[in-house]
Structure formats: structure tokens, C-alpha cells
Amino acid sequence: MESGVISKKALDESELEILILKKVRHRHLVSLLGYSTEGLKRILVYDYMPQGTLSRHLFHWKNFKLEPLSGKRRLDIALDVARGMEYLHTLAHQSFKHQDLKSSNILLGDDFRAKVLDFGLVKLVPDGGNSIMARVVGMFGYVAPEYAGNYLFS
Template sequence: FGTVFRGSISTSSSDQIAVKKVTPNSMQGVREFVAEIESLGRLRHKNLVNLQGWCKHKNDLLLIYDYIPNGSLDSLLYSKPRRSGAVLSWNARFQIAKGIASGLLYLHEEWEQIVIHRDVKPSNVLIDGDMNPRLGDFGLARLYERGSQSHTTVVVGTIGYMAPELTRNGNSSSASDVFAFGVLLLEIVSGRKPTDAGSFFLADWVMELHVSGEILGAVDPRLGSGYDGGEAGLALAVGLLCCHPRPASRPPMRTVLRYLNGDEDVPEINENWGYSDSSRRDSRTNFGGYVSSDRASSSYTSSSLTRISSSSFISGR
């Protein structure tokens, strides 16, 4: 819900910025603008996109971010290989997965409030010049005080990454973010989108390969033999655990990161684990694609942000 431009605050190439212009006359765009300021303005972590400031000029709503040179994870997994044949290496994929997990751990457990992202997917992960992942686009995010419960009832997110319980009660939680991360992790390893126009669902497919003892058959064939089988098998198993149909059975992000770092053994996944038919129907047929946010408008603005006037921009491509 908005267009992103590349620009500059000064003539120095090191001062390049990304400017997100929220779609004019879109109430959802305004809500997402306020949500992103509220959520991202005071968050500081190496695996999150840094919000430098914001500006409201006439009818334009603008968010100013660090410029992230390598684009989105989605483009590195799909668009760039199609254009140039350059396939994202296994080592880069594994480090990116761990970085995203670290960012989500910060949101869920290490900041002053609990932040539920609600739209974890490859296009919302940007990759910096050091191939470090930055989770961004907090337009659908919700903040909760520790010990409180989510009370939202409107389903939000992107089809393929939304946990099955969201169709029943709409309550986003850290567990629903974990589910989305699990799908994303399976996607990073396999190079496959989570769903297609037919009956394919990525977690089901990986689970079938696991049950047949061929889980490494899920590894992106474009990698050839250029991957670590132990790391790939570990990542696929962790992805399956995160995609468990029951929210309470999904590991928290702290445990997920311990699994990925090899600090804790991954529990065995038996052949009875998996989606019921009703869970598959929930995941595939109850969503019409991208669903709008239910966040209400707010006048809150983070005191840590710098208000930047529109004249500060040098318009870029």
C-alpha cells in the first residue's frame, strides 16, 4: 500500500535513503503509515529495517528508511536468478534464515513490548550490502504489553504464510508469526513458493518427503551439490516444527534460533504429525489473498524519530 523511491538527503552517495510514499486517499494506507511509525520508530536491531524519520506534506505521507542495496529476499530467490542466472548460495540462505529468526526474537521477547509482525514473507525481508537480512514493512504490526492477550478479530497477512487458526478467530500472536517464519524457512531452503494455483502446499510437500526419508529432496535443485546437507535437513525440520497446525506446539523464536545455531537438538517429527484435512482447507480456501489491516488511526508519534521536511529529498529512481 504505497510506492518506494530511492533518494538522497545530501549529495553524498552514503546518504542514500528509501522513501515509502503511502498511497494517497487510502485510509488503509494512512492506518499502515501510523502503524509503521508506532511499531518501527523505536525498534533498533541489526535485523530490522531502520526508520530514520517521517514526513507529512500536503496529502503525501512519507516514511524514510535506510537504503538497503540488495533488494528483497523475494527478488534474490526468484527474480534475480531468472534475469542473470545468479542463484543465492546455501551459506547466504542459512545466514539469512538465522538473521530473520534473530529479528523476530527481538520483536517477540526482547523489546519493551511484544510486537507481532503479522506479515512475515520474503518480499518484506530486505538484504543489505553485507547480505544481512532486515525485516521490514510493519504496516500490519500490532504491539501488546507483556502479559496481555491479542484481541484483534480481523484476519490479516498474505495467503500461504497465514497460520490456520487465523481463519477461526483472527487472533494474531507470536505463534502465528512463528508459523509464517516456518513457511519462509521452508521456502528459503526449497526455492519454492508456499502455494500454487492447485493443491500444493509447501509444508505438506516437505512433510511427505520427510516421512519417506527423502527430506533433502526438498532442497532447491538450483543449488546442485553446493549445500550442507546437515544444515539443510536441520532447517527443513525446524520449518516443519514452526508450521505445526496447533499454535501451542510451535516453538518460540528463542528456541527456533537455538535449533538453527545448533545449541539445542531438534525434536523428532513422527509420521503422525501434519495437517488435518480441515487445516488444509483453512489454509487454502478461506483467504482471498492479501487481507486488509484492522488497525485504527492514531496520533501517536515516536519521540525518537526525526521529522524531515519534504524539501530534504532529492528524488531518485
């Protein structure tokens, strides 16, 4: 992410996202291992997930010469994702709502254990509240292109 093309507010929001990612730890959420906010480039370093995205195994398995996922493996992946989302939504110290859950935001390890990725559209939930705060936590250049036009980052 090139900081020369984004505003000060977007940079502040990216740093806020880093703070959130440093707090959220669960075996079914991709962990932030490191980051750099110096210079013209912003870099986030996550867990390495050698099997890639779930969408690759669901929709592009023939192109990559992969075996189709068995029913049991699909169920295990769904349960992993559900556990990660349960933690994020209800069990974490502060609740967050993931706003962009899709197969391309689910990564698979060598053992096909799933981890949820992409916290670019996370919303904070007030303590003890059921409603969601209106402010989107995310960073320009990290949000999926189909959403980038819908949010103001200046």
C-alpha cells in the same frame, strides 16, 4: 501514500505506526530514518538495502542475472530474520507480533545481511500476556493488496 484518499482514522493509525517504528531498533529490522506527514503525501524513509528483497534472490534470480544463493548464505539470512523476529516478539521493550513475514518483506544489504520490513500488519501484545490484542496497527496504502480488503481502515 496520498492522504486525500484515506480516512482520518487511517491517518491516525499511520502516525501510530510511525511511533512504533521509531521505538523499534534492531540490526535485523529495517530502521525508520525519517518521515513526512505534511501536505497531501505521506512519506516513510527506511535504510537503503541495495540487494533488494529476498524473494528477488530466491524466485527471480535468473531474470535479474543474479547468482543463486548458496546454502550458507541462505542459513545466514534465516538466522538474521530469526534474530529480528525474536527481538520484535520477545526482547523489545513492548512486544509486537509481525503478521506479514514473507520473502518480499525481507531486505538484503550489500553483505547479504537480512533485515525485516513492512510493519503494516503489526499487532501489539499486552505486557506479560500471551494473547494478541485484536486491533491491527497499519496504514492504508502500505498494507499488501491481498490484505487490504480484510481490514477496515475508515
